[in-house]
Amino acid sequence: xxxxxxxxxxxxxxxxxxxxxxxxxxxxxxxxxxxxxxxxxxxxxxxxxxxxxxxxxxxxxxxxxxxxxxxxxxxxxxxxxxxxxxxxxxxxxxxxxxxxxxxxxxxxxxxxxxxxxxxxxxxxxxxxxxxxxxxxxxxxxxxxxxxxxxxxxxxxxxxxxxxxxxxxxxxxxxxxxxxxxxxxxxxxxxxxxxxxxxxxxxxxxxxxxxxxxxxxxxxxxxxxxxxxxxxxxxxxxxxxxxxxxxxxxxxxxxxxxxxxxxxxxxxxxxxxxxxxxxxxxxxxxxxxxxxxxxxxxxxxxxxxxxxxxxxxxxxxxx
Ligand code: ATP
Ligand code: MG
Numbered sequence: 001x002x003x004x005x006x007x008x009x010x011x012x013x014x015x016x017x018x019x020x021x022x023x024x025x026x027x028x029x030x031x032x033x034x035x036x037x038x039x040x041x042x043x044x045x046x047x048x049x050x051x052x053x054x055x056x057x058x059x060x061x062x063x064x065x066x067x068x069x070x071x072x073x074x075x076x077x078x079x080x081x082x083x084x085x086x087x088x089x090x091x092x093x094x095x096x097x098x099x100x101x102x103x104x105x106x107x108x109x110x111x112x113x114x115x116x117x118x119x120x121x122x123x124x125x126x127x128x129x130x131x132x133x134x135x136x137x138x139x140x141x142x143x144x145x146x147x148x149x150x151x152x153x154x155x156x157x158x159x160x161x162x163x164x165x166x167x168x169x170x171x172x173x174x175x176x177x178x179x180x181x182x183x184x185x186x187x188x189x190x191x192x193x194x195x196x197x198x199x200x201x202x203x204x205x206x207x208x209x210x211x212x213x214x215x216x217x218x219x220x221x222x223x224x225x226x227x228x229x230x231x232x233x234x235x236x237x238x239x240x241x242x243x244x245x246x247x248x249x250x251x252x253x254x255x256x257x258x259x260x261x262x263x264x265x266x267x268x269x270x271x272x273x274x275x276x277x278x279x280x281x282x283x284x285x286x287x288x289x290x291x292x293x294x295x296x297x298x299x300x301x302x303x304x305x306x307x308x309x310x311x312x313x314x315x316x317x318x
Contacts, residue, residue, distance in 0.1 A: 050081065050084040050085060050086055051307065052086060056176055057177070057199075058168065058197065058200065059179065059181065059198055060183060060191075060195050060200070061073060061074045061180055061201075061202050062183045062194065062201055062203060063185070063203050063205065063214070063218060064185055064186055065185060065206075065213065065214045067185070068242075069204040069206060069239075069241035070094075070182055070183060070185070070204050071094065071096075071098045071099045071102065072241070072277075073239055073302075074180045075103055075280075076295075076299040077306065078103075078178065079132075079285035079287040079288065080287055080296075080300045081177070081178050081306075083300075084307075086307070087175055087178075088137060088139070088176065088177060088178040088179070088180070089141070089171075089176050089178070089179045090138075090139070090140045090181075090182060092115055092140060092141060093143060093147070093182055093191075093193070094143055094182055094183060094184040094190075095145055095146075095147040095148040095150075095184065097143040098182075098280060100143055102280040103132045104132050104133045104283040104284065105130050105132065105142045107143065107144050108144075112142060113128040114128055114143055114147065115128065116147040116149075116150055118164075119154065119164060119193065120153060120163075121163065124170055125167040125170050125171060126171070128141045129141060130142060139176075147190070151188045154190075155189065161192050161193060163193055164196065164197040165197040165230075167197075180202075181197065187217070187218070192221075192225060192229075195225040196229045196233075198233070199234060200237065201234065201235045202235075202236070203215070203235060203261075204239045204240075205240055206241050206242045207241065207249070207253045207254055208249070208253065211253045211256070211257060212257065212260065222235060237264060237266060237306060237309070238264045238266065239265075239266050239302060240265065240269045240270065241269075241270045243271050244271070245271065254269065266302050266305050268298055268301040268302040268305055269298070270298045270299065271298060273286075273293065273294055273295040275290050275295050275296075279295075287300070
């Protein structure tokens with residue numbers, strides 16, 4: 001995809017520019033400054049701050065099913081927290097490197113210090129930290145294509161499942177409030193490293209056919225990691241993504257997921273939105289690309305819920 005030099009206009013698109021398929025409710029666009037835009041303005045321009053967690057919260061974003069919104073949720077939740085005053089880090093543990101790109105980090109430059117060098121112990125995690133150009137509270141440890149070989153290289157390494165946890169321990173006395181680890185769509189050693197490094201798991205689930213397919217396998221793996229490698233591990237958060245309010249199916253899936261996961265499922269649901277899918281093409285999160293859009297507002301709402309649930313998360317961990 002070609003990346004334009006200039007970010008697109010933040011003015012809401014005209015009706016004709018909006019795909020009817022993905023935007024069933026077009027009322028938001030009838031008034032240029034609609035309710036969503038007003039709320040965005042409140043959030044972004046009145047210095048609204050979320051409370052800092054009493055202890056740093058580290059989330060692994062996992063679902064071995066591909067394309068369910070892991071990366072989109074990692075970068076947009078991180079940007080939403082950062083814009084509300086919390087210092088946030090995204091560790092890109094997927095060789096595809098989509099999280100790094102969405103955060104505006106150029107990962108193709110040769111010699112970019114990345115999560116690969118951190119995992120194999122060549123450099124400390126601090127040396128791979130990059131600040132996002134869009135927010136000074138938002139950081140990323142980027143992934144380069146080198147990471148594709150890490151699954152195999154790690155197999156023969158000492159403490160192969162603990163390497164990310166050891167690297168993160170180095171940040172112990174840093175002032176990061178939130179860390180999100182974006183996993184690849186597999187249950188290999190990269191995902192295991194992420195599950196060992198974090199007390200909290202966030203599972204994004206796409207409101208589509210077979211939404212829960214593979215989830216029981218993921219839960220078994222989480223259980224195994226908890227039993228043998230990380231007793232503090234807990235699924236604390238489930239986020240429904242790509243919700244299309246026009247379809248009965250989306251509601252049925254949401255109901256089924258809520259039955260299965262109970263109150264771990266955030267009340268906020270992320271709608272399917274063209275804007276959300278466009279943002280990474282401009283090396284931006286939706287929070288920067290179109291802060292008044294429904295997608296941005298839903299990620300801001302989800303981030304607030306996560307911050308407010310911090311207390312529950314900590315109780316569950318202990
Ligand atoms: P992978 O398993 O390949 O890592 P993933 O689980 O990280 O995928 P994403 O890359 O976040 O999933 O999303 C998959 C695709 O869906 C991307 O093209 C993304 O832009 C698009 N997408 C994600 N969320 C939304 C949304 N709310 N509305 C519309 N498109 C979305
Ligand atoms: Mg991804």
